Amino acid sequence: xxxxxNPSLQSWVEVAKxxxxxIQNLPFGIFKTEYLQPGAGVAIGxxxxxLTYLHENGYFDGLGLPAGVFNQTFLNAFIAxxxxxxxxxxxxxxxxxxxxxxxxxxxxxxxxLALIPKEEVEMLMPVRVPNYTDFYSSEDHARNVxxxxxxxxxxxxxxxxxxxxxxxxxxxxxxxxxxxxxxxKGQTKADDxxxxxxxxxxxxxxxxxxxxxxxxxxxxxxxxxxxxxxDHIFGFVLLNDWSARDIQKWEYxxxxxxxxxxxxxxxSPWIVTMDALEPFRVAGPKQDPEVLPYLKTExxxxxxxxxxxxxxxxxxxETVVSNSNYKYMYWNVSQQVAHHTGxxxxxxxxxxxxxxxxxxxxxxxxxxxxxxxxRGEKPVTLKDGTQRKFINDGDTVIMRGHAEKDGVRVGFGExxxxxxxxx
Amino acid sequence: xxxxxNPSLQSWVEVAKxxxxxIQNLPFGIFKTEYLQPGAGVAIGxxxxxLTYLHENGYFDGLGLPAGVFNQTFLNAFIAxxxxxxxxxxxxxxxxxxxxxxxxxxxxxxxxLALIPKEEVEMLMPVRVPNYTDFYSSEDHARNVxxxxxxxxxxxxxxxxxxxxxxxxxxxxxxxxxxxxxxxKGQTKADDxxxxxxxxxxxxxxxxxxxxxxxxxxxxxxxxxxxxxxDHIFGFVLLNDWSARDIQKWEYxxxxxxxxxxxxxxxSPWIVTMDALEPFRVAGPKQDPEVLPYLKTExxxxxxxxxxxxxxxxxxxETVVSNSNYKYMYWNVSQQVAHHTGxxxxxxxxxxxxxxxxxxxxxxxxxxxxxxxxRGEKPVTLKDGTQRKFINDGDTVIMRGHAEKDGVRVGFGExxxxxxxxx
Numbered sequence: 001x002x003x004x005x006n007p008s009l010q011s012w013v014e015v016a017k018x019x020x021x022x023i024q025n026l027p028f029g030i031f032k033t034e035y036l037q038p039g040a041g042v043a044i045g046x047x048x049x050x051l052t053y054l055h056e057n058g059y060f061d062g063l064g065l066p067a068g069v070f071n072q073t074f075l076n077a078f079i080a081x082x083x084x085x086x087x088x089x090x091x092x093x094x095x096x097x098x099x100x101x102x103x104x105x106x107x108x109x110x111x112x113l114a115l116i117p118k119e120e121v122e123m124l125m126p127v128r129v130p131n132y133t134d135f136y137s138s139e140d141h142a143r144n145v146x147x148x149x150x151x152x153x154x155x156x157x158x159x160x161x162x163x164x165x166x167x168x169x170x171x172x173x174x175x176x177x178x179x180x181x182x183x184x185k186g187q188t189k190a191d192d193x194x195x196x197x198x199x200x201x202x203x204x205x206x207x208x209x210x211x212x213x214x215x216x217x218x219x220x221x222x223x224x225x226x227x228x229x230x231d232h233i234f235g236f237v238l239l240n241d242w243s244a245r246d247i248q249k250w251e252y253x254x255x256x257x258x259x260x261x262x263x264x265x266x267x268s269p270w271i272v273t274m275d276a277l278e279p280f281r282v283a284g285p286k287q288d289p290e291v292l293p294y295l296k297t298e299x300x301x302x303x304x305x306x307x308x309x310x311x312x313x314x315x316x317x318e319t320v321v322s323n324s325n326y327k328y329m330y331w332n333v334s335q336q337v338a339h340h341t342g343x344x345x346x347x348x349x350x351x352x353x354x355x356x357x358x359x360x361x362x363x364x365x366x367x368x369x370x371x372x373x374x375r376g377e378k379p380v381t382l383k384d385g386t387q388r389k390f391i392n393d394g395d396t397v398i399m400r401g402h403a404e405k406d407g408v409r410v411g412f413g414e415x416x417x418x419x420x421x422x423x
Numbered sequence: 424x425x426x427x428x429n430p431s432l433q434s435w436v437e438v439a440k441x442x443x444x445x446i447q448n449l450p451f452g453i454f455k456t457e458y459l460q461p462g463a464g465v466a467i468g469x470x471x472x473x474l475t476y477l478h479e480n481g482y483f484d485g486l487g488l489p490a491g492v493f494n495q496t497f498l499n500a501f502i503a504x505x506x507x508x509x510x511x512x513x514x515x516x517x518x519x520x521x522x523x524x525x526x527x528x529x530x531x532x533x534x535x536l537a538l539i540p541k542e543e544v545e546m547l548m549p550v551r552v553p554n555y556t557d558f559y560s561s562e563d564h565a566r567n568v569x570x571x572x573x574x575x576x577x578x579x580x581x582x583x584x585x586x587x588x589x590x591x592x593x594x595x596x597x598x599x600x601x602x603x604x605x606x607x608k609g610q611t612k613a614d615d616x617x618x619x620x621x622x623x624x625x626x627x628x629x630x631x632x633x634x635x636x637x638x639x640x641x642x643x644x645x646x647x648x649x650x651x652x653x654d655h656i657f658g659f660v661l662l663n664d665w666s667a668r669d670i671q672k673w674e675y676x677x678x679x680x681x682x683x684x685x686x687x688x689x690x691s692p693w694i695v696t697m698d699a700l701e702p703f704r705v706a707g708p709k710q711d712p713e714v715l716p717y718l719k720t721e722x723x724x725x726x727x728x729x730x731x732x733x734x735x736x737x738x739x740x741e742t743v744v745s746n747s748n749y750k751y752m753y754w755n756v757s758q759q760v761a762h763h764t765g766x767x768x769x770x771x772x773x774x775x776x777x778x779x780x781x782x783x784x785x786x787x788x789x790x791x792x793x794x795x796x797x798r799g800e801k802p803v804t805l806k807d808g809t810q811r812k813f814i815n816d817g818d819t820v821i822m823r824g825h826a827e828k829d830g831v832r833v834g835f836g837e838x839x840x841x842x843x844x845x846x
Contacts, residue, residue: 184766256679343607
């Protein structure tokens with residue numbers, strides 16, 4: 001077991017029982033305050049630990065970290081140090097926060113400067129994203145969408161169980177939770193219209209996803225095996241891959257989704273490390289037909305992460321519209337990496353790789369309004385009595401995720417975004 | 424007319440009559456030598472003009488350029504200064520190189536340091552590419568491919584004449600001309616096979632494209648109009664969008680091309696500015712049906728650039744297999760920008776936007792082997808007597824492009840790449 005994951009660890013920082021950020025988590029992010037420039041931090045309970053301060057004041061001495069590695073607008077330089085080094089840093093932070101450790105606990109001046117109440121920070125994009133790929137790896141999602149558009153008999157395309165289908169998404173429009181955005185406009189064509197028209201999207205949807213972030217490059221031409229894949233993955237975030245269904249329908253044949261997706265994709269600000277998720281690994285579904293050798297994996301490579309989507313109309317209480325789980329993926333992340341690089345494609349540090357919409361087998365586990373309301377045929381009634389087929393202006397969509405075992409809860413916080421009317 | 428484009432200008436640097444780089448061109452790139460770190464340069468005849476040297480020695484004084492703006496591994500910082508400023512720099516370089524100007528001409532020591540023979544330089548990627556989009560804007564190409572796969576009656580998809588179809592490509596695998604690469608491996612499935620298999624691509628193809636590079640961001644949520652689009656475009660390069668046809672066929676439904684494209688895409692090293700191409704603007708084809716208002720443009724927004732693809736087997740003479748022209752595009756670059764940003768998608772500095780394969784109406788103008796050999800049905804015979812349906816190991820594919828008018832030839836040099844066997 002990774003030392004910092006020990007369920008018996010307690011911190012001298014008070015952490016509420018239902019907090020996503022106990023000492024066993026220690027996710028990394030980029031924050032700023034009224035007084036501090038953007039820099040790297042770690043979440044602990046209701047506080048953010050300022051890594052720039054700790055580094056400048058010798059708390060990481062002996063780890064051989066470059067000067068200024070935390071004093072940056074993105075985590076790319078830090079995670080590029082590699083899994084061995086970043087795990088050492090996480091372990092050292094765990095040590096510093098452990099209840100019996102006096103170094104920071106009993107240095108009142110330092111503690112006051114290093115621990116910043118979360119109300120005082122603004123979270124920023126954790127990484128600069130050089131490349132963004134979105135997979136399509138939930139069988140229930142692929143089946144639901146396939147059934148709606150092609151019928152139950154042809155729900156899955158012939159390639160689906162042989163390779164983790166994916167496409168390239170837009171990196172520039174990935175933004176952090178809370179970033180304002182407007183309902184997109186676009187070209188659409190109603191089935192009964194002769195000509196297309198341009199205007200606000202009418203079928204705005206969320207997609208519940210998780211994304212992993214890479215920390216190690218491979219040279220162009222050199223595939224990464226399933227076995228080597230974990231060394232390339234730093235951690236995970238929640239991802240709301242907003243989708244304009246009506247724009248998508250008209251534009252996507254034959255080259256795939258484009259403007260239906262690239263107007264905004266929100267991510268949660270804290271990167272939960274692969275290390276922290278280690279205790280929550282579970283077996284994936286049996287893969288039948290057998291996969292080709294380059295996609296074979298051993299052991300438990302899925303993660304039991306409970307996921308939730310809530311919809312909050314303006315001025316009203318939120319309603320939970322989905323409860324899904326990351327363990328429902330058909331393809332695991334090692335297979336995704338091995339497939340993506342099988343042709344020699346090069347990963348870069350900070351790249352984001354979305355899971356695709358994560359749906360479970362039951363209707364209450366579906367990860368998009370398209371599936372939840374079955375193309376609008378079964379509207380959802382919210383707690384305020386209003387109904388939704390898709391997402392309205394003024395709605396806030398909130399996604400949350402956490403893993404739980406042996407009394408330890410490791411969570412992601414949330415990714416939240418309010419839909420403003422089209423400009 | 425832009426002053427630096429005047430056909431009567433002559434340089435004191437000797438420029439051969441058939442050179443792509445007369446004083447009317449002045450394209451920008453990144454080069455290094457045995458002694459010099461990577462930095463910005465401009466091509467003139469058979470020389471590269473070292474902009475770092477010129478800047479450090481006062482030749483750009485009065486233009487208000489930031490210190491170190493040329494002393495960089497990419498042109499991003501320079502082009503981010505904006506079209507007004509970068510045009511001023513091009514004009515100043517034109518002045519310095521003009522035959523009657525003594526400043527550099529008669530300063531032997533400076534001239535020797537500033538002008539480097541092209542044999543002594545290695546050209547590098549001109550920009551760091553944050554995002555790469557590939558359009559599909561040649562009607563002849565779309566019709567050819569559509570006819571092959573769906574028959575002549577359904578060749579164009581219903582959306583094709585209403586919007587410039589595009590998809591997101593991979594930024595990390597865009598490399599400069601000459602970069603070594605190996606035939607990719609991948610998953611394919613023969614029509615008569617029960618199961619897919621993994622191995623070297625058997626149908627490796629080139630795609631003849633041009634790409635524009637953006638120099639100005641728009642905020643997420645703010646569309647760029649067709650009228651404002653040129654202010655966002657710095658210039659153009661040649662692009663070989665390598666395609667693994669057999670991998671593509673098996674993977675691309677329903678989300679589009681992925682591993683069939685992202686193993687390598689080669690670009691020419693010199694960015695020919697939009698300014699330099701100004702004299703070669705021509706009218707595009709009549710667009711029928713009429714486009715929606717957000718896609719309307721006025722004036723000549725196409726470019727008459729002659730394009731050529733040559734195939735050179737190992738140790739043999741090259742054979743020209745295609746002669747096409749950039750003017751054959753159905754959609755112009757202003758329409759591409761307006762469509763791409765119509766939903767609020769944000770452009771970034773250094774982004775690359777490919778045209779899609781550029782085919783003309785005649786078979787000798789087709790821009791890919793898929794079309795030239797009509798899926799392999801009509802193999803091409805090369806000068807060495809060998810035949811090709813697609814590209815063999817050991818073949819070098821060379822693309823060239825130039826515009827010509829009033830005795831002035833403005834060219835791109837070439838993008839060239841040798842196919843090494845699968846690893």
